[in-house]
Amino acid sequence: LTNFILITAGKNADENGFGLLELQSDNFTWVLSRLVIDMKRMPTENDSLTIETWIEKIGTAFTTRNFRIFDGKGFLIGHAASSWAVMDMHTRRSVLLDTLPAMHQFIVPESTPIGEPGRIPSVSGEVANSFRVKYSDIDVNNHANSLHYVEWLSDCFTPDFYQTHHIRRFEINFLKELTFGDSGEVYRQLNGQVDYAFHIETHGKGTVCRARIVFEAV
Known part of the structure; x- marks a missing residue:
């Protein structure tokens, strides 16, 4: 399921002109910073899925991308939210997102019921x-x-x-x-x-x- 979500994110970015290949031509790349997935039920083997995605907002260094997950019958079975940064391939450091001004036209200011992916506290274990x-x-x-x-x-x-x-x-x-x-x-x-x-x-x-x-x- 995580793979399908990430593939959906990549495909949407490609279609809108700020995908991985586009960034790599300028020695940049997308990196995933945080992800949360919340499911009403998990899909089972041979289930068909439809995943919708959109950019909720763009900050200085991170962008929030959300997802809705539907089963083959069209029922909403889950949500996901993610935080992404653009990394310079040479310095291995994140860069400001004003390097992608065209991305702002694709913002859909719609949140999800699960909220944004937050900071996870440290544990021992x-x-x-x-x-x-x-x-x-x-x-x-x-x-x-x-x-x-x-x-x-x-x-x-x-x-x-x-x-x-x-x-x-x-x-x-x-x-x-x-x-x-x-x-x-x-x-x-x-x-x-x-x-x-x-x-x-x-x-x-x-x-x-x-x-x-x-x-x-x-």
């Missing part, structure tokens, strides 16, 4: 997974693709757990880049009966990501 960034984890921005963070978090639970629990809400904050060879651990902390907080800690870069997953029993 215990090690629930470990990882090392491999070549196949690297994307066109020369860092670990955001979907692999989701995989490392998801792998903190067993198949038996997923047989009895579905994800209702997922939140993630990306703090630092991960590059080839980086390794570390995923720390998990239970904050409620089905409410888990995480942070991804590396050997050398410190905390690179924070996340939260809220489940519901099925």
Whole structure:
């Protein structure tokens, strides 16, 4: 589902003239900073999905992009909200969004019921997974693709757990880049009966990501 959401964001940006290829011609690129997904129900195998997306607002360094998720029968089953920055490929630092003045004409000042993706507080927790960034984890921005963070978090639970629990809400904050060879651990902390907080800690870069997953029993 996260992949479908990110593909939808990229396709919309491409269609409106500020997609990845357009930015890369000026040595810039889009990077995902925060994401929250809140589902009334999770899609199942072979479900058809329709995802709508729009830019709610553009700040100095970050833009907020929202999503509505519908099933194959047209029922609204979830929302998502995301925060994006433009990064200079040479300096690896974010740049001001006034570099994309044409983007402002596509603003639709409509929020979602789940609000904007917020800051996730730090947690302690215990090690629930470990990882090392491999070549196949690297994307066109020369860092670990955001979907692999989701995989490392998801792998903190067993198949038996997923047989009895579905994800209702997922939140993630990306703090630092991960590059080839980086390794570390995923720390998990239970904050409620089905409410888990995480942070991804590396050997050398410190905390690179924070996340939260809220489940519901099925």
